[in-house]
Amino acid sequence: MRPLPVGDRALLVELDSGDDAQALHAELLRRRSAGTLRVREIVPAARTVLLDGLDDPSGLAADLPSWKVPPPRAHASDVVEIPLRYDGPDLADVAALWGVGADEVARVHAAAEFRVAFCGFAPGFGYLTGLPERYDVPRRATPRTTVPAGSVALAGPYTGVYPRSSPGGWQLIGTTDAVLWDPARVPAALLAPGTRVRFLPEAPR
Numbered sequence: 001m002r003p004l005p006v007g008d009r010a011l012l013v014e015l016d017s018g019d020d021a022q023a024l025h026a027e028l029l030r031r032r033s034a035g036t037l038r039v040r041e042i043v044p045a046a047r048t049v050l051l052d053g054l055d056d057p058s059g060l061a062a063d064l065p066s067w068k069v070p071p072p073r074a075h076a077s078d079v080v081e082i083p084l085r086y087d088g089p090d091l092a093d094v095a096a097l098w099g100v101g102a103d104e105v106a107r108v109h110a111a112a113e114f115r116v117a118f119c120g121f122a123p124g125f126g127y128l129t130g131l132p133e134r135y136d137v138p139r140r141a142t143p144r145t146t147v148p149a150g151s152v153a154l155a156g157p158y159t160g161v162y163p164r165s166s167p168g169g170w171q172l173i174g175t176t177d178a179v180l181w182d183p184a185r186v187p188a189a190l191l192a193p194g195t196r197v198r199f200l201p202e203a204p205r
Helices: 018-034 057-066 091-098 102-111
Strands: 002-006 008-015 043-044 048-052 079-083 116-118 126-129 143-147 150-153 156-159 166-168 171-175 196-202
Touching: 002 116, 008 057, 018 043, 018 048, 048 150, 091 102, 091 171, 102 116, 102 196, 126 196
Parallel strands: 079 196
Antiparallel strands: 002 008, 008 048, 043 048, 079 171, 116 126, 116 196, 126 156, 143 166, 150 156, 150 171
16 A cells, blocks of 8 residues: 655555455545545545545555555445346457357356446446456457447456447447436436446347
8 A cells, every 4th residue: 555645635545456446445435434534535546546635644644554444345235236238249259258158258247246446437437346357358459439328348357338429449248228427316427436236137129
């Protein structure tokens, strides 16, 4: 754990892994909720957590390495279920990379429980972890100029759902009608860091 100063009132904490970043994020949220940590914003990323709006960043930086950070705990009420049709144009390519059939890709993916590690790229886009490392896949050699909203895709260790039409280089394995970002909804984003996610298979149309 390496806390680095950012300006006068912020710290960027570098971690050794994505799992460590998720665990620290959960612990920071817990301490803020308990009133033992005063911080305005806590923003997780792949292997970092940014804390902004601290009264004493240097004091926290000195204290952080001594913290006992448990693995994040999840509760059933946190689970977001997303219906998914495994009909993506890259499903066969992913199956070939995994060395299985397309039906097995759908079975493995739907059996996993995911957690939103962090958000970014576009409003409502969550980077979901949960598949074993052997199922990591590369991005496409040539990105698409347009990926439809609702596309569910894989890249590296992550699963993601495109909240709106945009360019993208991830491997598209399916489609959902779930609305990931709705400014009229509170909260606007369906997914937030730490949220557990399951995908529910639906028959292709």
